Amino acid sequence: MWETNYLNNLRTETPGCQHKIHLNNAGASLMPAPVIDAISEYLQLESITGGYETANMRQKSIHEAYVNMANLLNTKAKNIAFTASATDSFFRAISSIAFKQGDILLTTNDDYVSNQITFLIWQKRFGLQLVRVPNEPGGGLDLDAMEQAIKKYRPKIVSVTHVPTNSGLVQPVEEVGRMCRENDIIYLVDGCQSIGQLALDVEKIHCDFLSGTSRKFLRGPRGMGFLYVSDRILEKGYEPLMLDMRGADWTSENEYQSHSDARRFELWENSYALVLGMGAAAKYAYEIGMDNIEARVKKLADYTRKALFEIHGVKVLDQGKELCGIVVSQIEGWDRAKFKPLLDEKNINTSISDGDSAQTSFAKRGIEWGLRISPHYYEYGRGN
Amino acid sequence: MWETNYLNNLRTETPGCQHKIHLNNAGASLMPAPVIDAISEYLQLESITGGYETANMRQKSIHEAYVNMANLLNTKAKNIAFTASATDSFFRAISSIAFKQGDILLTTNDDYVSNQITFLIWQKRFGLQLVRVPNEPGGGLDLDAMEQAIKKYRPKIVSVTHVPTNSGLVQPVEEVGRMCRENDIIYLVDGCQSIGQLALDVEKIHCDFLSGTSRKFLRGPRGMGFLYVSDRILEKGYEPLMLDMRGADWTSENEYQSHSDARRFELWENSYALVLGMGAAAKYAYEIGMDNIEARVKKLADYTRKALFEIHGVKVLDQGKELCGIVVSQIEGWDRAKFKPLLDEKNINTSISDGDSAQTSFAKRGIEWGLRISPHYYEYGRGN
Numbered sequence: 157m158w159e160t161n162y163l164n165n166l167r168t169e170t171p172g173c174q175h176k177i178h179l180n181n182a183g184a185s186l187m188p189a190p191v192i193d194a195i196s197e198y199l200q201l202e203s204i205t206g207g208y209e210t211a212n213m214r215q216k217s218i219h220e221a222y223v224n225m226a227n228l229l230n231t232k233a234k235n236i237a238f239t240a241s242a243t244d245s246f247f248r249a250i251s252s253i254a255f256k257q258g259d260i261l262l263t264t265n266d267d268y269v270s271n272q273i274t275f276l277i278w279q280k281r282f283g284l285q286l287v288r289v290p291n292e293p294g295g296g297l298d299l300d301a302m303e304q305a306i307k308k309y310r311p312k313i314v315s316v317t318h319v320p321t322n323s324g325l326v327q328p329v330e331e332v333g334r335m336c337r338e339n340d341i342i343y344l345v346d347g348c349q350s351i352g353q354l355a356l357d358v359e360k361i362h363c364d365f366l367s368g369t370s371r372k373f374l375r376g377p378r379g380m381g382f383l384y385v386s387d388r389i390l391e392k393g394y395e396p397l398m399l400d401m402r403g404a405d406w407t408s409e410n411e412y413q414s415h416s417d418a419r420r421f422e423l424w425e426n427s428y429a430l431v432l433g434m435g436a437a438a439k440y441a442y443e444i445g446m447d448n449i450e451a452r453v454k455k456l457a458d459y460t461r462k463a464l465f466e467i468h469g470v471k472v473l474d475q476g477k478e479l480c481g482i483v484v485s486q487i488e489g490w491d492r493a494k495f496k497p498l499l500d501e502k503n504i505n506t507s508i509s510d511g512d513s514a515q516t517s518f519a520k521r522g523i524e525w526g527l528r529i530s531p532h533y534y535e536y537g538r539g540n
Numbered sequence: 541m542w543e544t545n546y547l548n549n550l551r552t553e554t555p556g557c558q559h560k561i562h563l564n565n566a567g568a569s570l571m572p573a574p575v576i577d578a579i580s581e582y583l584q585l586e587s588i589t590g591g592y593e594t595a596n597m598r599q600k601s602i603h604e605a606y607v608n609m610a611n612l613l614n615t616k617a618k619n620i621a622f623t624a625s626a627t628d629s630f631f632r633a634i635s636s637i638a639f640k641q642g643d644i645l646l647t648t649n650d651d652y653v654s655n656q657i658t659f660l661i662w663q664k665r666f667g668l669q670l671v672r673v674p675n676e677p678g679g680g681l682d683l684d685a686m687e688q689a690i691k692k693y694r695p696k697i698v699s700v701t702h703v704p705t706n707s708g709l710v711q712p713v714e715e716v717g718r719m720c721r722e723n724d725i726i727y728l729v730d731g732c733q734s735i736g737q738l739a740l741d742v743e744k745i746h747c748d749f750l751s752g753t754s755r756k757f758l759r760g761p762r763g764m765g766f767l768y769v770s771d772r773i774l775e776k777g778y779e780p781l782m783l784d785m786r787g788a789d790w791t792s793e794n795e796y797q798s799h800s801d802a803r804r805f806e807l808w809e810n811s812y813a814l815v816l817g818m819g820a821a822a823k824y825a826y827e828i829g830m831d832n833i834e835a836r837v838k839k840l841a842d843y844t845r846k847a848l849f850e851i852h853g854v855k856v857l858d859q860g861k862e863l864c865g866i867v868v869s870q871i872e873g874w875d876r877a878k879f880k881p882l883l884d885e886k887n888i889n890t891s892i893s894d895g896d897s898a899q900t901s902f903a904k905r906g907i908e909w910g911l912r913i914s915p916h917y918y919e920y921g922r923g924n
Contacts, residue, residue, distance in 0.1 A: 171588045184591025192587050196580060199761075203576050204555050206889045207568025207755055207762050240624035240763070241809035243784045251781070254665055270784035270808060273796045277783050281638055286794070369809065371591055377583075378591050379624070379763065379811025397635070397781070399661050400627045400654035408903075410670070412657045424654060425625035425753065427763025430811060505590045519792075 157448050158533070160540045166444075170534050180505040182321065182349055182482050182530035184371040184378060187437070191376055194436040198429040211428050218428055221435025225382055228438045228446065229366065230357040235390075237383040237421035238431055242348035243270045245367035245383035248421050249344050250274060251397035252389070253313060257283035262311040264289055264297050264327065266320035266517050268346055275315075287311070295475025297327050306339050313342040318356075319349035322509040322517055322526065324457060324474035324482045326354065333362030342389070348372065351382075352437075353453045353481045353532070355446035364389045370430070373453070373481065373532060376437030380430045385418040396421050449533050453481035456531040459538055464529075473526055484509055484526040492525045506530075541832050542917070544924045550828075554918050564889040566705065566733055566866050566914035568755040568762060571821070575760055578820040582813040595812050602812055605819025609766055612822045612830065613750065614741040619774075621767040621805035622815055626732035627654045629751035629767035632805050633728050634658060635781035636773070637697060641667035646695035648673055648681050648711065650704035650901050652730055659699075671695070679859025681711050690723050697726040702740075703733035706893040706901060706910065708841060708858035708866045710738065717746030726773070732756065735766075736821075737837045737865045737916070739830035748773045754814070757837070757865065757916060760821030764814045769802040784808050833917050837865035840915040843922055848913075857910050868893055868910040876909045890914075 167173040172186035202210045211218065222233035229236075239245045255261075261275055265288050278284040289305045292298045297316070306314065314336050318329050329345050336343035344365040347356055352373030358366055366384040370376030395414050396403070402424035404414040414420045441449060460483045464470045469488035487495055492508050499506050509526045511518040518526070531537075551557040556570035586594045595602065606617035613620075623629045639645075645659055649672050662668040673689045676682045681700070690698065698720050702713050713729050720727035728749040731740055736758030742750055750768040754760030779798050780787070786808035788798040798804045825833060844867045848854050853872035871879055876892050883890050893910045895902040902910070915921075 172590060175588050176590060176593075178590055180590055180592060184586075186590060187587050192583065195583060199576065199579060202568075202762070203571050204559050206556060206560060206562055206564055206570060208564060208891065209560075209884075209889055240628070241807055243807050243809060244624070244782070247782045269790050273783050273785060273788050273790055276794065276796050277779060277781060279794075281781065371809070377811060377813075378586070379809060379814060381809070395661060397661060397665065398628070398631045399657050401657060404657050406653050406657055406660075410660065410663075412660050423625055423627050425627060425755070425763065425765070427761060427811065427814060429761075430763060430814075500593075505593055507592065 158452055158540065163534070163536070163540055166534050173534060175503060177504045177535065179529045179531050179535070180507050181353075181373050181532040182528060183507045185352070185373060185375040185532055186534070187375055187377065187433070188440055190440055191433045191436045195377055195429045195433040198432050202429065214428065214432075217432055217435075221431050221438070224435045224438040224442065227442050228351075228356070229384055230359055231384055234417040235385055235387070237385060237418040238426060238434070239381040239383055239422065240379055241381040242346065242367050242369035243381070245381045246271055246344070246346055247274060248383060248396040248398055249365035249367060249385075250278065250313075252394040252421070253342065255282050255284045255312060258285060260285045260287055260309045260311040262287050262289060262302075262305055262309060262314045264316055265291055265520070266297070266323070266325060266327070267315065267317045268321055268348065271315065271317065271346060294477070295323075296325050296477055297332070299328060299331050302332055303335050306335055306341060311341055313344060315344045315346070317346040317348070319354070319480055319482065320517065321349055321482075322528070323476070323484055324479035325476035326350070326478040326480050329361050329363070337362045349482065350480070352441055352449070354450050358384050358386070370434040370437060374434070374437050374441060375532075376434040377430045379427065380434045382434070383418065383421050385421055390416060390418065390420070398423060400424050444533070452533040453531065454479070456533070456535060456537045457481045457483050460529055460531060473523065481530055481532070483529040485529070486523065486526055495527065542836055542924065547918070547920070547924055550918050557918060559887060561888045561919065563913045563915050563919070564891050565737075565757050565916040566912060567891045569736070569757060569759040569916055570918070571759055571761065571817070572824055574824055575817045575820045579761055579813045579817040582816050586813065598812065598816075601816055601819075605815050605822070608819045608822040608826065611826050612735075612740070613768055614743055615768055618801040619769055619771070621769060621802040622810060622818070623765040623767055623806065624763055625765040626730065626751050626753035627765070629765045630655055630728070630730055631658060632767060632780040632782055633749035633751060633769075634662065634697075636778040636805070637726065639666050639668045639696060642669060644669045644671055644693045644695040646671050646673060646686075646689055646693060646698045648700055649675055649904070650681070650707070650709060650711070651699065651701045652705055652732065655699065655701065655730060678861070679707075680709050680861055681716070683712060683715050686716055687719050690719055690725060695725055697728060699728045699730070701730040701732070703738070703864055703866065704901065705733055705866075706912070707860070707868055708863035709860035710734070710862040710864050713745050713747070717744075721746045733866065734864070736825055736833070738834050742768050742770070754818040754821060758818070758821050758825060759916075760818040761814045763811065764818045766818070767802065767805050769805055774800060774802065774804070780805050782807060828917070836917040837915065838863070840917070840919060840921045841865045841867050844913055844915060857907065865914055865916070867913045869913070870907065870910055879911065
């Protein structure tokens with residue numbers, strides 16, 4: 157699969173590869189040419205034809221973006237909503253649950269900072285109770301503890317970040333999905349860092365919601381997200397608080413009727429240029445094959461961990477049974493403000509993970525900052 | 541100001557003018573070249589440099605987009621939040637109020653359909669009570685009735701759509717602002733259809749929130765909106781339910797601290813290409829001058845109304861003391877499905893207003909559909 161010729165073709169389709177060694181795919185990836193072209197071509201058409209007129213003309217292409225996204229998750233177009241970001245998707249999912257005072261949300265210690273802030277404001281405003289299930293000693297969610305917590309607390313919802321932003325950890329989302337289904341609990345998976353790097357199958361995960369972004373490993377444009385919504389949620393009538401004329405019809409002065417598909421979780425206004433860009437990114441990943449991508453990303457990350465391990469004063473922080481394409485390490489004796497610019501100068505893109513944005517993971521372990529290296533399949537590894 | 545030479549220069553900067561007579565600016569306008577260029581140039585830079593890396597490099601330009609938007613509203617950059625749409629902005633504003641069962645939201649009969657659906661779901665979920673102030677017999681909000689309603693109901697918030705989507709009406713938002721300030725009521729103005737066609741001054745309007753979009757009369761890209769947030773709201777600590785690491789810092793396991801400026805109402809992820817496009821659109825409008833734009837749009841719309849008045853079987857529906865750039869008319873004896881394609885064939889962009897999306901305005905008046913004509917300053921009028 158990953159012969160040098162094939163890889164070089166993919167690199168040729170990635171203009172950024174000519175300029176940078178891009179190891180910041182967990183921040184935002186480099187868009188391939190089909191993504192850039194889809195956006196540019198649509199914007200040009202809008203500028204000469206009009207925004208609404210272009211959307212009417214290109215209805216078929218817009219629908220294909222939903223199909224492409226659905227294919228990547230093993231679901232149907234009607235279960236996909238497009239949003240402005242993963243956080244936006246996550247919020248719309250959470251907001252569809254009419255929490256009562258004292259309702260419990262069960263999560264992990266590695267859930268994403270923005271989700272944590274969302275939980276806390278819902279706690280403050282609506283009395284939602286937040287319970288975090290402990291990790292195993294070696295890192296990663298303790299599944300026995302999760303099962304016990306589900307039985308003990310009977311949470312209204314379980315929310316798990318598939319791949320935390322500050323570590324290479326892959327959480328066992330399928331096992332948690334089985335528990336939620338058996339106990340009839342709503343299950344929300346944040347796939348922000350897994351979409352585009354790991355093969356995701358919403359049927360296997362058994363989730364009710366899966367939120368994600370376009371810009372990271374999926375290689376789509378910034379400012380776009382998606383939300384998978386299960387048939388179960390749609391049939392039971394869950395509605396996001398952000399409901400407008402896209403998600404519902406205003407049927408009489410004091411009544412509305414929300415739509416039967418995942419469009420219910422969308423808003424009327426969209427940048428269709430970005431929708432098509434995201435659809436092109438999903439198609440691009442699907443055609444390479446998510447199993448192939450996952451294998452290569454894991455291989456490159458393993459290689460990176462091994463290489464870092466051999467450097468004196470560098471400590472790889474990733475913990476857990478299964479690791480993926482995010483590698484975070486502590487660099488002894490360096491100030492974060494001085495270290496990253498050295499890499500920037502060499503045209504190597506990376507990012508810094510802060511303790512402040514990881515109160516329940518980094519901060520607990522006394523870690524101030526880490527260097528985050530997140531390679532994608534289009535980078536050369538040892539051999540190619 | 542509007543000599544033919546000047547107008548022709550503006551038209552040359554608008555590629556769509558070569559192909560279409562665009563009378564659908566209340567749907568989405570035609571972007572001028574500086575907007576298209578700002579977006580394209582930024583996307584190209586992202587594709588060769590990386591999404592996060594480009595945002596770091598272009599911090600100054602991104603800040604200027606806030607300044608440009610603030611200038612247009614006579615406020616400061618720190619009072620501007622960028623969002624994905626006007627509805628998104630509107631929702632974030634509403635969500636910052638911790639409504640209690642029975643709290644009253646006072647609005648009009650001409651408020652936008654998506655706002656109405658939002659009110660209804662908040663009514664259903666949180667027991668918010670919706671009260672609509674009646675119109676004057678000749679159309680437009682009855683100011684005496686509004687003042688009485690404010691005193692009678694002591695609403696938690698007053699929400700007024702400045703220019704309804706289905707008529708040329710301009711609501712008296714400054715007068716309502718004075719009443720709200722005198723009675724210490726939170727005041728939200730939906731400026732979705734007024735931004736870019738009317739001169740807006742948040743100090744004169746005395747509003748706490750003003751929401752708006754990029755794609756309509758402002759001539760920016762689709763998929764972008766803004767929210768003005770007053771110092772009063774910021775100082776009193778109102779926080780949107782959609783709060784993430786852009787709007788707040790996670791300070792310890794169970795605490796967060798929201799930011800002091802309008803960034804509190806933003807989410808972390810943005811398409812900065814679209815942010816710059818919107819900033820360029822704001823600058824473009826500011827440089828032409830909002831007073832000049834307002835005068836010309838009103839003149840073109842008046843001319844349109846007069847021309848329609850002379851056609852047998854056509855009835856102009858716009859009602860109210862002050863009218864602007866949206867002209868809606870009933871066309872006797874025509875089916876909506878047959879009429880608009882005739883205009884499309886002649887390369888004239890317009891739109892159809894439905895009774896279904898106007899339950900408290902059209903539906904009450906027994907109107908099934910209307911042809912909406914919304915010219916912008918760059919179209920030729922009588923004379924030029």
